[in-house]
Amino acid sequence: MSEHIVPPKVYAGIFLSLMVLTAATVAAAYVNLGPFNIVIALAIASVKATLVVLYFMHARYSPKRTQLVIVCAVFWLAIMLALTLSDYVTRDRDIAANTQVTGMLGS
């Protein structure tokens, strides 16, 4: 690696940010925001994950080709989630009719 040594001060700062965000996600869970609870929880988790990838895992200081692999991993995950969900979310009633659990699905 293009010998970039991350100083301990940066690591400590990232650690403190992760702690603050953990407290924030717990606090937010106790407020009823309806459908936005999950949005906020996932947004905070994603900020935390990004901090870990960029600094603890040195992605920020890595060569472009390593960064490309990281972006690909996220992209493939997004493909799986988006395409699977687009199927389930748009065919709730078909699935309900086939699985005999009409009361639970789509209503």
Add this chain to the structure above:
Amino acid sequence: MHRTGELYGQFETLEQQKESAALGMWVFLSTEVLFFGGLFMTYTLNRHYYGAAFGVGSNTLDLKLGGLNTVILILSSLTMAMSVWASHVGKRKLTTSFLIATLVLGTAFLGIKVIEYKQKFDHHLIPGYHFQIDYRAQHPAPNDAPQEIEAEKEELSKAFAKDPDLNAHAQLYFSLYFGMTGLHALHMIVGAGMLVWLIRQSIIGRFTPTYNTPVEMIGLYWHFVDIVWIYLFPLLYLIDRHR
């Protein structure tokens, strides 16, 4: 394999050797993202359909222990990152100390997980024939706070009104809870094994400022396992805390 000092035969320079290792590690971690991704996908769909059961299941988890484990795991990521730094600047004893700290914190995480699993066994929340989502509400232990049991009973009756098949659907939640935290714990156990090896290598002086690839690569793995937990914690523990 033919090796000249710290450089393996198939590489031109130490820098190339290290970049190749990091690239390979990230390709492996991409497969891990999709490996866990399948479970997250299953979780998303079932939570979408059986929200009431997932909320009730989530509220049976011990938030204090889960939160403590989150802090412990993020702290272990910090000590892991610090050992990478220490090996870069050639502080051998410090590298070893930080690796040991990481191992201790990882083991503490697994120990707390055992306590949590034991509680679920006691409360009949293991999916299977004897699963009973309202077992604790029906059979409170002497040291359970009465108002807490009352709140749980009220929450359960509301949930049963929404979803008569609550018991079956709560089993889905707990199957995913044990499947996802179990797979995560398995990764922690593998990581702990690799840490033991790293500590040994570090003590015999294998790592220098120019050669510390194993510390960095196992560090990448350790941080990845931390990221999985960063998502698991809100998704499993914090679904429906605002009752």
